[in-house]
Amino acid sequence: MNDSSTAGSLRFGVIGVGIIGRQHVARLLSDASPATLIALADANPEAARTVAEENGVEASASVEELLGRDDIDVVVIAVPSGLHADVTIDALDAGKHVFLEKPIEVTVEASDRIREAEQRSGKILSIASQRRFAAENQFLKTLVSEGKLGRLTSATVEVPLWRSQEYYDSGAWRGTWKLDGGGALMNQGVHLVDLALWLLGDVEELFAFTGLLAHERIEVEDTVTATARLRSGAQLTFQATTAAYGKLPIRVSLMGDAGSIVTESERVIHFHSRDGLELPEFEAVDIMLEQHLDFVDAVQNEHAPLVTSADARAAVAFIEAVYESGRTGKPVRPAELPVRA
Numbered sequence: 001m002n003d004s005s006t007a008g009s010l011r012f013g014v015i016g017v018g019i020i021g022r023q024h025v026a027r028l029l030s031d032a033s034p035a036t037l038i039a040l041a042d043a044n045p046e047a048a049r050t051v052a053e054e055n056g057v058e059a060s061a062s063v064e065e066l067l068g069r070d071d072i073d074v075v076v077i078a079v080p081s082g083l084h085a086d087v088t089i090d091a092l093d094a095g096k097h098v099f100l101e102k103p104i105e106v107t108v109e110a111s112d113r114i115r116e117a118e119q120r121s122g123k124i125l126s127i128a129s130q131r132r133f134a135a136e137n138q139f140l141k142t143l144v145s146e147g148k149l150g151r152l153t154s155a156t157v158e159v160p161l162w163r164s165q166e167y168y169d170s171g172a173w174r175g176t177w178k179l180d181g182g183g184a185l186m187n188q189g190v191h192l193v194d195l196a197l198w199l200l201g202d203v204e205e206l207f208a209f210t211g212l213l214a215h216e217r218i219e220v221e222d223t224v225t226a227t228a229r230l231r232s233g234a235q236l237t238f239q240a241t242t243a244a245y246g247k248l249p250i251r252v253s254l255m256g257d258a259g260s261i262v263t264e265s266e267r268v269i270h271f272h273s274r275d276g277l278e279l280p281e282f283e284a285v286d287i288m289l290e291q292h293l294d295f296v297d298a299v300q301n302e303h304a305p306l307v308t309s310a311d312a313r314a315a316v317a318f319i320e321a322v323y324e325s326g327r328t329g330k331p332v333r334p335a336e337l338p339v340r341a
Contacts, residue, residue, distance in 0.1 A: 106181025150258025
C-alpha cells in the first residue's frame with residue numbers, strides 16, 4: 001500500500017535498500033499489505049534516493065533522520081548482519097517497532113543487547129524467518145505439537161546450496177566474521193536452524209565439524225555438519241553448505257515411532273502415519289508477505305509475533321555453539337537465555 005493518508009494503517013520506513021531490503025519494499029507496496037510505506041534510508045544516501053524514486057516514496061538523508069520522523073511507526077532493518085545491534089537498538093530507543101532481517105545478530109552477546117532494548121522500549125520486535133509460514137511447515141508443526149508422529153526420535157535437515165567465488169568476492173563484507181557472522185550456517189542456514197528449533201524444541205548439546213572446502217579469500221565456513229541431542233531426547237543431524245554445485249533441494253525429515261514425514265523445498269515427498277492420517281492439500285503462499293502480515297497484526301493488536309526475539313536468539317546460540325565445537329573439537333551446550341527482569 002502506498003497511500004500515506006490511509007487512516008489507521010501502520011506507517012513504515014525501511015533501512016537498507018539492498019536485495020533483501022528491496023524485497024521488503026515490494027511487499028509493503030503490494031495490494032495485500034495493510035501498511036503504508038513512508039520513507040527509505042541507507043548508509044548510501046544515493047542508493048536510498050534511487051530506490052525511493054523507483055517506488056514513489058521519500059528518501060531520508062540518513063538513518064538517524066528516518067528514526068527521528070514522527071510519521072513512521074515501524075522500521076524494517078535490512079543492513080549487514082553484524083550491524084544489526086546498533087541500528088536496531090537505536091530504532092527501539094527511538095520508539096519504533098522493528099522488523100529485523102535474519103539473523104537477529106551474529107553473536108549471542110549482541111542478540112542479548114537487542115533484547116534488552118526491546119524490553120525497555122515496550123515495542124514489538126520480530127525477526128525474518130519466513131519458512132515457518134509455508135503451509136507445509138505449518139503442517140509439520142501441527143503434527144509435532146499434536147503428537148501425530150508419536151514420540152519424535154530423530155530428525156535430519158540438509159541445506160545444500162551453491163554460492164560461487166564471485167558471490168563472495170562481490171562485497172568486502174561477505175564471508176567475514178565481523179559483518180556476516182559466519183558462512184553456510186549463519187548466513188544461509190539460519191532459516192532452517194530456526195525451523196528445526198521451532199519444530200523440535202531446545203538443544204541440550206551438540207558436536208560439529210566445520211570447514212572451508214571450496215572457496216577462497218573468506219574467513220568463514222562453506223560446509224558444516226552438526227549432530228545434536230535435544231532436551232526431549234530426540235537427535236538431530238544438521239548439514240549446511242554453500243559448496244554443493246547444482247540445484248539440490250533443502251530437505252527436512254522428521255521421524256517418530258508413530259509416523260514420519262519428509263519435505264524437499266517445502267514439498268512433502270513422504271508421509272506415513274501409523275494412524276492412517278491423510279496428507280491435506282497445501283496452498284502456495286508468499287511466505288515473506290505472510291510474515292509481514294503476522295507482524296502487522298502483532299503490532300496493531302499488541303501480541304507477540306510468531307517469530308520472537310527469544311526464538312531468533314536461540315538460533316544464534318545454536319550456531320555459535322556449532323562454531324565453537326568446530327574450533328575446539330568438543331561437544332558444546334548452546335548458551336541459555338539470561339533471566340529477564
